[in-house]
Amino acid sequence: MNRHVGKRLVKYALRFKKNILIALLLLTVAVTAELSGPFIAKRMIDVHILGIEYPWYESDQGEDAVQYDGGWYKRSDHFENNEAKGEEARILQIGRDYYFIDEPIAFDGERSINENTLTIEKDGRQQSYGASEISNEELLAFYQPQIEPMIWLIALYFGLLVFASFFEYGQGLLLQTSANRIIQKMRTDVYAQIQRLHINYFDNLPAGKVVARITNDTEAIRELYVTVLATFFTSIFYMTGIFVALFLLDVKLAFITLTIVPLLVVWIIVYRKYASKFNKVIRARVSDINAMINESIQGMSIIRAFKRQQMTEQEFEELNDSHFTYQNKLLHLNSLMSHNLVNILRNISFVVLIWYFGGASLTSGAVISLGVLYAFVDYLNRLFQPVTNMVNQLANLEQALVAADRVFELLDEEGEDVADGMFPRYEGNVSFDHVSFAYKEDEYVLKNLSFEAKKGQTIALVGHTGSGKSSIMNLLFRFYDNQKGTISIDGKNIQDIKKQELRQHMAIVLQDPFLFTGTIASNVSLDDPSISREKVEKALNDVGADQLLRSLPNGYDEAVIEKGSTLSSGQRQLISFARALAFDPAVLILDEATSNVDTETEMIIQNALDILKKGRTTFIIAHRLSTIREADQILVLHQGEIVERGDHDQLMQKKGRYFQMYQLQQGKKIEQAV
CATH class of the missing domain: 3.40.50.300 (P-loop containing nucleotide triphosphate hydrolases)
Known part of the structure; x- marks a missing residue:
């Protein structure tokens, strides 16, 4: 694939850069809002759920204070700066039970309980403390100060989701609209280029192939802008946001996860190397099929008159089989390198993450907290969704690039600009x-x-x-x-x-006159505003068309379908002749x-x-x-x-x-x- 194809596609996109930049800004806000969810979950786990093991201090009765065994206790992070603290106490979890210790602990490690004695062991050291088991009602009282903050965090999370959805809708609408505008401009350019091309270009290229470039190929490019680029833009922003979040959580873990990026790049390079070959053949076969269908329709009477139906079907079947063969090759490639491979990478990443860090986080003195592990797993799971989206769009991307190469080849053909000026009648x-x-x-x-x-x-x-x-x-x-x-x-x-x-x-009347879809009158004037209705009727009358067309139900406003197939050859010739005369050549x-x-x-x-x-x-x-x-x-x-x-x-x-x-x-x- 020529490098200039990508540059020219970007050049088309830059014509609507304002909308695209606004869309990307909205996307940034939406991604930021959406990716804040795991951070909120991390805080709920580490601070409001596991935070019960923070140090507690005796305090006066008041806000956030909890009554236990005749005294009042407040968690360390709830004290004001100048507020006095009493004796320290701790609440530790062993299994599914919680125990109260009325003194600080020297270190944390593996915990065990024997009757009312709680023992902590770490690195050969051992320390025992007197402990009393906390009932469910008492435990709920200790959690009571955390309920309201957790409700606010949950409300914040759902609020951010709603907030992100509005921005997501806005960026999607702008990107899709810009994409449609881009392809609208490209189709206009392609059609305008056809008007500029020399006649000999059409002598050497069947009409069906030209039509395929205007319709099928530009439609494939539309998919590039509407679906593929929108997906890639969104996915890259999403992945960038996830990696930023991962680095904020844990740098070491983030660097390990970052290895996915080069794997993805290699993946895309390998895929494109093979997919490009298949897609070039597929696009060529689509053009050949269109050309043959167009030729068959044009020559249907000859095909039937000379009993060529079977031979024509055989020729079509050969093209269709070739198209089918290469579509299957592309299908096998897509199946091999599709989201199934993404699932394998995802599972390997989870295994490595849990094996290397997960076990330690579930014990006391963990390298990382359980909240960080949860957030990391959540982000890792989210990370593979945009990867899957991009991989699933690789086939459309390659098809679009091949189609764009064919369209730009047409646009690069030498032509001549249509002159708008008036030339004095010679x-x-x-x-x-x-x-x-x-x-x-x-x-x-x-x-x-x-x-x-x-x-x-x-x-x-x-x-x-x-x-x-x-x-x-x-x-x-x-x-x-x-x-x-x-x-x-x-x-x-x-x-x-x-x-x-x-x-x-100048005006010309051909042996086989060409009529456009419309009416008899519009075929004479060709919708030229300088040709009045009176001039149209005069031209038709001058060539004697009134004698042959008066029998038609709508007269000169009779509908004309493609090429005037419902009219006799004499009627078509008179209309073509009147057309030439109406322009007074x-x-x-x-x-x-x-x-x-x-x-x-x-x-x-x-x-x-x-x-x-x-x-x-x-x-x-x-x-x-x-x-x-x-x-x-x-x-x-x-x-x-x-x-x-x-x-x-x-x-x-x-x-x-x-x-x-x-x-x-x-x-x-x-x-x-x-």
Whole structure:
């Protein structure tokens, strides 16, 4: 995985850094509040529960004083600074029973009781004291001063949980919102980039693969921002807070626990090394599957007509099996390195902790207190929850990084910014001066072409398939740029004009017209605010569309679904033709515009053309030579060269290639008629 992918993902995130920083601040507060729980529990255990073994002193009757055996006693930590203390006494626990000693103890260690004698042993030393067993009622009296503080601590704990939940909600909302904003921006950038890409990019990449990058890949990246990064942010903050708490509890224990961090880092590195390979193949297979599905839907009629269903299913199954195989490999990797391994680490940590420190804490003179041990176990248990969360997100992380690499690859493709400016309408005098063009280097499809088209003239391009007719149109629209020669409009080199500005005053009608989802009217205007409803209807009427569309229930507001599949080819062609005319182009291009319509519709279009061609330069690419008899100039192309030129009568008199083509078509018509 390229390092720049991570940097660019961070760069996108920094666009919304304000919200993210606020979210992280809220997260810090929430984590601090939530992680205070074990500290509260530690205080309850060490001070308010086990604190009964603190020294007690005789005192006067009063607050926090406890009556026992005719005297009053107060725990050492309840005395004021200037308050007088009497004789010291101790309360010690042996097993489940408590004993009162009316004197201080010299040292603490292993305790035993024999009748009324309590013995303490440590390091070979032994000391005995007279002791009396405390009843349950008396013990409860000694604990009575601790009840109210414990209630306050419990209330504080629940209050902090509620407090933390509000901040947790706030940080989650901000992080998720920021993540959605980030991916919204990225999708906008990707779609805008598609508008900037050169046409040849789409020649080499199936539509399904492009769609996969906009939808599937950006969705995987969305998971990165919405789920993965949010989880990692939260988990890292949570783990940091836990380690701070652990160091506050016990430095030695904290350093031992800190070994989990390098283990986790190594874990992630090893996982990514293998997961990256699998995910790259998986994302590629998803694109291939999308491309094949898109192609199959587009060519469904051909697949069925030629009985290719079984072969198509087999090809799909091969892609699907490959996808399944690598998904299984990734699944095995995830199973091996998932939370099960986290549970193993957790259990090992608990065993080490209890073995090394736990036994000592349960005896007198413990290295650490029982409250510290409880808090440490609690924090250790909490520590593995964010570790588990991060490990469970590693698969999504790797998928997102692979997807991001593919998206950034698309964004890095060379393109051209869309120009917003208006370009003055040109006259439409088109000139090709020694133009040569190749789609692939040194494989020229147009060779040294030279011709002129004056304003208002109609230029027809004829020739067999592959002769270069459509390539001339591609150059005129600057879908591609010629390598040699000059193409000019009104004497200005078109390569000196921005592509979008050049196309403002051009229009094209394709052999297979493309209609967008919407209505007939919206397909004519393309929702351009400068095209009024009146202009739309006039364009439709001028091309004679009213004769073919009046039967539709909603007229010009009839709904059009994808590609206009519910309309006849003649209706689609008329709508496409009206679309071109509504924009009042200076240069009009008809690319086999009448080849897919019936004779009656063709007559309607021809009648409209006679009126609409006036005042604009028109290029016609035609196979039906009968439709271009009135053209001002006919260019006959063969293998990328102009082999004949002139009007219909001139070319017929030459009895060359055009004459042969015309006679052949006329002969076919006669045979069909007979």
